[in-house]
Amino acid sequence: MRDPRLLAKPPVCRLGCLVLVRNPRGDVLLVDPDYMDGLILPGGAARSDEPPHLAAGRHLAEQTGITLRLTDVLAVDYTPADRYLERLGLVFDGGITGAQPVVAPQKRSGLLGARFVPVKQLSAVMAPAQAARVAEALAGRAVPLLLCGQRA
Template sequence: MRASRELGCLVLVRNPRGDVLLVDPDYMDGLILPGGAAGPNEPPHLAAARHLREETGLTLRLTDVLAVDFTPADRYLERLGLVFDGGTVTTTRLAVPPQHRSGLLGARFVPTPELPDVMAPAQAARVAEALANRSLPLLLHGQRSG
């Protein structure tokens, strides 16, 4: 039997001060990057953009990957997470759907020095690596996406 895997599609968005946009899910402790799993045959950049729009109201074109994070199966599925570069946004208006529909308690920009205080260690490490890296293009069948 093959192991079950999930492709996580996350987005790193910053404001002009360099603060990182995080969402607060009601199903886990700590804040996380916006995003979620790709559906069957859903291109990862489109899945990331869909989740970002659904969770925050932001509509962004995503073409570059900042980090790839493999998480072995433990109590969850084995996961491969792609962190997309959402760039810098100037808006302060976020449209988080009601908790009963989204499972989110809210969303906010967090200063980078505070990330380890509000995120689980693995989540904060993922964001730190993504912030430190240059982006790589996402390729679909050998061609740049978008």
């Protein structure tokens, strides 16, 4: 039985699906969006009814040309509503890759570029909240992603 009170006015929350990918040296893959200052993890918002690991993989492939299977979450970051909607960010473990990012032209991708950045330089190239999110993801233990109670 459906409870109409639960469906009357659901909260509006944007689901951010990000990916932490490292190269064999341990550097972190970051993208440089043309719409904000500083570098960020590759990723973006999930579409309606899109599983978060598939959204993260889709954005990673679109932004960098790197295709990975994502199953574990390294960090969950909640951001209350400010000038944007309330947001929940999931940072997926992209593991280690030897692949180099390939970014589509800015007009199509909205990115100025992508590159691997040494961990010690993250705070110099990222906004404080973004750098803190990456630091927590690097320090954390993976949490399995479940879809309807089953591993993704």
